[in-house]
Amino acid sequence: MERITIQNTRMRRNLDMGLLRTFVAVADHASMTAAGNALHLSQSAVSQQISRLEDLSGALFTRDRRRIRLTATGERLLGKVRRLLVLNDELWSDMTTDAMSGQVRLGAPYDLAGTWLAPILKSYTENYPLVDIMLVCAASPDLLASTLDGTIDVALIEEPLGPSRGECLIVDRLVWVGAKSGSAHLKTPFPVSMVAETCGFRPAVLRALSEHGVAWRTVFESGSIDASTATVRSDLAITALLTSTVPADLEIVPTEAGLPELPPFAINLHMPNGHAPPAATELARHIRESLIRHLPGT
Template sequence: MARNLDITLVRTFVTAADSASMTVAANSLHLTQGAVSQQIRRLEEALGCTLFERDRRGLRLTPVGERLLGKARRLLGMNDEIWAEMSASAMQGRVRLGVPYDLVGTTLAPVFRAYTEAWPQIDISLVCGSSPELADALAAGDIDLAIIEEPVGATTGECLRVEPLVWVGARGGRARLKHPLPVSMVTHTCAFRPVVLAALRNQGFEWRTVFENGNIEATTATVRTDLAVTAWLASTVPADLDILGADAGLPALPNFSINLHLPRHGGDTAAQEFARYLREGLLRQREAA
């Protein structure tokens, strides 16, 4: 007799596997941690096997869970594709996406192209800003969804990827040796700024701001010409600049999450489909890395 998998349980399993944390999965799915645990247990009972083990670092897939994960992703992809195609008549209008300056031309560019090719009838408007500005715009209803960079930890959004925040300088440059340290930030509202300055203060570094006006091209120019150093996510560092390692003598910086935020009502069909492309696009980038 044919038996059917519950797609909701499968989606919860994949989210928990990707985040290796019940808490992060619960935040991403807008559920309680107890609800996520219960759904995982129901799936395990239905399949008659254990999918996760716990250790000090969080959740770890069992060998059976590892075998299930790839097929579960394909199942979800097919499910979401069917829903998108069958609801194509509803896919009209505009999507306003908020994106941090540093992700527009690097991490997210392939996702934008894939979405516009699949849904040419949807008008996409990009709103660039710092992560705090984008969070305010989403809350005000000025944008339909937002990619927000936040320190790793509790969030109301869905974690798409975690990346190291790194120091960046000119190739063979000497700005990192100057006192006080010249630091260039894109804007005074940059999500990285409080973390970077706190790290400098905690290690007793004197610093001065070289540039803060919201233009990433100008910030890049100050670093490229060795006027200053900056801090960016590792994947966004231009190839002609150096990631400054521990031997540079600068204080360590924490990891940051690239999080997807939707309005409380979840957004319309076009925004939900854009969210799916963002999830899958960043997942493919992570698997290819």
């Protein structure tokens, strides 16, 4: 009888990875509703899972009308939980590598594809040489539509910070970018270069200019980020980019230039509803793991 009791106690020491993922999602989104949207769970299911964790650890969050915040206990555990999830996913990857094959359709905006996405794809293809990745570059609203209709398996989408059906990976500042030592930002009307009319940043950029009474004109829109960047590099126009994607030969226009402040944006991970193929799930893990190492608390 004593032996059975010891065995049951040890079984209860196994942590539920699903509960831990929910904890991290709530911490990242500061909202149970937003975390539920990212995990495809109801708000009540998220609340129940957090309660189960808090039965073990004590209070993880403080709650008020505006947002949810981590307690001291939650902050202490967050980094360890992130590392445990990464290790869990690595073990899963090692155990399933031989069976991974097929094709994954990955969608990404032009600016992300040309910056930090490349090393992620290199690592993934080295680990899963039998998987073919088809990269689809488009504006974020177009990628979201393709994800919803199932023509893209995994998508990185730039969206205004707030509720989203996707999983928030990082939050980045949207900034004005121009040529080094350039003067395009001084011109009237203000010359703006956007990649496409469907660019995910466009509504926020034009709203900021309108609210501050700045007259503007479009210099270039063609769907080519290289051509758009060329107009900025030539000091013909100003564009808006996430801080992490600003090319080395361009510069962020300083705040003292007087341009209206732009809102922060989230880079969200989206997948179609329903069962995802293993290769797509593993690619999502690779993307998540690469970014999670740079988040606070890791």
